[in-house]
Amino acid sequence: MPAILQELSALPTGLLPDAHPLALEPVPRPRRVTVMTYDKLYKRIEQGMGIGHGSQYTPWLTIRRKNTSPSSGQVVSWMPPLNRDAHYFSVGEFHTALVLLWLGVQDLREQYPIWPVSHPHPLVGAAGTETNNYPWAQGLATIADAAYIRHGTEVGSDVLYVASIDLLATVPFEDGPRLAAFSSKPFNSTEVDVRWRTAERLELERRYSTAINARYFVSSSALVPPSLAANLEWWFDFSTLDLCPHLLPHVEKFANILNDHTDLGLNEVVPKAAQLCNITLQEGWLLFRHCAWHQLIDINPSTTIRTSHPPPSGGRQLRQKWKEFLFGGEW
Numbered sequence: 001m002p003a004i005l006q007e008l009s010a011l012p013t014g015l016l017p018d019a020h021p022l023a024l025e026p027v028p029r030p031r032r033v034t035v036m037t038y039d040k041l042y043k044r045i046e047q048g049m050g051i052g053h054g055s056q057y058t059p060w061l062t063i064r065r066k067n068t069s070p071s072s073g074q075v076v077s078w079m080p081p082l083n084r085d086a087h088y089f090s091v092g093e094f095h096t097a098l099v100l101l102w103l104g105v106q107d108l109r110e111q112y113p114i115w116p117v118s119h120p121h122p123l124v125g126a127a128g129t130e131t132n133n134y135p136w137a138q139g140l141a142t143i144a145d146a147a148y149i150r151h152g153t154e155v156g157s158d159v160l161y162v163a164s165i166d167l168l169a170t171v172p173f174e175d176g177p178r179l180a181a182f183s184s185k186p187f188n189s190t191e192v193d194v195r196w197r198t199a200e201r202l203e204l205e206r207r208y209s210t211a212i213n214a215r216y217f218v219s220s221s222a223l224v225p226p227s228l229a230a231n232l233e234w235w236f237d238f239s240t241l242d243l244c245p246h247l248l249p250h251v252e253k254f255a256n257i258l259n260d261h262t263d264l265g266l267n268e269v270v271p272k273a274a275q276l277c278n279i280t281l282q283e284g285w286l287l288f289r290h291c292a293w294h295q296l297i298d299i300n301p302s303t304t305i306r307t308s309h310p311p312p313s314g315g316r317q318l319r320q321k322w323k324e325f326l327f328g329g330e331w
Contacts, residue, residue, distance in 0.1 A: 036154035041162070050113035050162075053126050053170070055083035059111035060164050063087045079108075080240040086110050093166050093184040095224040098232040100169050101239070102293065102301075103322055104331070106177055107170035114208050116141040116151060116160035122212055126170055128177050143207050149200045165205055168214070173331050179214035180327060181205065186220060215327065231301035235293040238286050247287055250277040254287045255296035258311075266307040295319060 045051070050060035063074050075094040079086045081101045088094040088110060100108055107126065121134035140163055144151040152161040167182040183205055185198075194202075202218060209216035241247050257273040264272070266288070274284025291297045292315075299305070300314035323330055 035156040036159045037157065038159055041159060050111075050164075053109075054107050057082075057084070057107075057109050059087050059109070060113040060162065061087065061089070061111040063089065080237065080242065082108060083242075089166070090184055090186070092186070092220050092223070095229040095232075096182055096184055096219050097167060098229065098236060099224055099322065100167065100182075100326075101236075102232055103319060103326070104172075105169040105180075106172040109168045109170075110166065112165045112168040112181075114140045114163040114165060114205070116162065118142070122168060122179060122214075123170070123177055126177050128172065132176060138208075138211050140204060140208055143211065144204055147203065147207060149204060151204075163201065163204065165209075171327050171331065173327075173329070178327070179209075179212060181209045181214045181216045182219050183217070184219050217326070225302055227304055228302045231305060232293075235289045235301070238289040239293045241286075241290055244283070244286060247279065247283060247290075250279060250287060251290065251296070253277055254284070255291045258288070258291065258297045262310055262313070265309050266305075266311060270307075 044060075047058070048056075049058050052058065063076050073091040075088040075091065077086060077088070077094065078084075079097070079101070086097065086108075088097060093110065097108055097110065106128075112122070115137075117139040118136045119139065121137050123129050123132070124134050141151045141160055153159055154161050165181045166184045169180045169182070171178045171180060183202060185202075206216050238244075241251075254273050254277050257276055258269055261269045261272070270284045270288050271281055273287075274281050277284070277287075279287070288297075292299050292301070292311075295316050297311060298313045298316050299311040300318055302318055303312045303314075305312065320330060
């Protein structure tokens, strides 16, 4: 039994009574109403939702037809660095995830649950933590009580609500992995009016992040400029070469040729490198995207990239600045 179930099993159960129509009213067609119960909660945990690391992680919330948003663009995408599908409830979340993966985080878990009861620390089981003895993390209900903020229950139920953080990054520092949490909201300015309950939720996320020794950021689509998002999307599918492993032996030579001819436009140097590596032009462009993602060639994704021009430099410096800003250092 997962450790979180042992904590939840001590909590009381019960549902709100069903509503019954009056005898003289037309009887409406039965409508299926889903209400969270502890049995359903236990089943989701036993299925591994909200648990695990890397390719073994399953988000607590997933995008389905019945929970699509009328106002946000939602993204379900295969994420090559994570080797799994991921569910992002806004384009801002997806673009923030692209930046974090481009920076080289060790793991990135979306819709990560903040359990209402005490639970194993989010780093337990992560690669590089085998010898660490992490204390259990405080439940959000306890944190909410200390902050005099109402925790809340699931809709139509007395089951404690399971909150979630949009993105939880594991960062591979030399002294061991660290955490950084990101809450993606449609804020374009620090002056925006925020609903009171939203502000309370953000404060609880901040306090939980502090409790697990994680950096905490409120991000939005404005965090990632359009040119940066577009270029990372262009490169992303070939961040790994799992779909074309026969190209792996050519990566180093291909990158060296591009680095030796930074005065040539991409339309000139990519065909030249493909020819010297004895691969097709299409394969050459795939390798270019792979090298650009990993900065094996110094190319700046925050600027407009014209294939008729030499690649704009500055990508490595940009990545270093992002790492310093978000995580406080390189790794």
